[in-house]
Amino acid sequence: MNQPVCQSCAxxxxxxxxxxxxxxxxxxxxxxxxxxxxxxxxSNVTMNEMVNxxxxxxxxxxxxxxEARKTMEDILPxxxxxx
Numbered sequence: 001m002n003q004p005v006c007q008s009c010a011x012x013x014x015x016x017x018x019x020x021x022x023x024x025x026x027x028x029x030x031x032x033x034x035x036x037x038x039x040x041x042x043s044n045v046t047m048n049e050m051v052n053x054x055x056x057x058x059x060x061x062x063x064x065x066x067e068a069r070k071t072m073e074d075i076l077p078x079x080x081x082x083x
Contacts, residue, residue, distance in 0.1 A: 006032035007080035008041065009054055010072070030080060047082045 007030045020031040023039030051072040058068035
């Protein structure tokens, strides 16, 4: 089974605490807590801006910057928010 990932930033959502929230306070299983809160996206960014936000986190995890950028540029267009 595939691990769920945020449909905005592609962050793995392994634990319930990582899930964003709907307007009624229930958990949203499509978006993470950093991207989605109270039924709305937490920031109004373009897909390219999201790539720039995500790359430093992947580099911090040990990925080279160019590889991290290519990975995000490949993944984000396939996610629900950007499709």
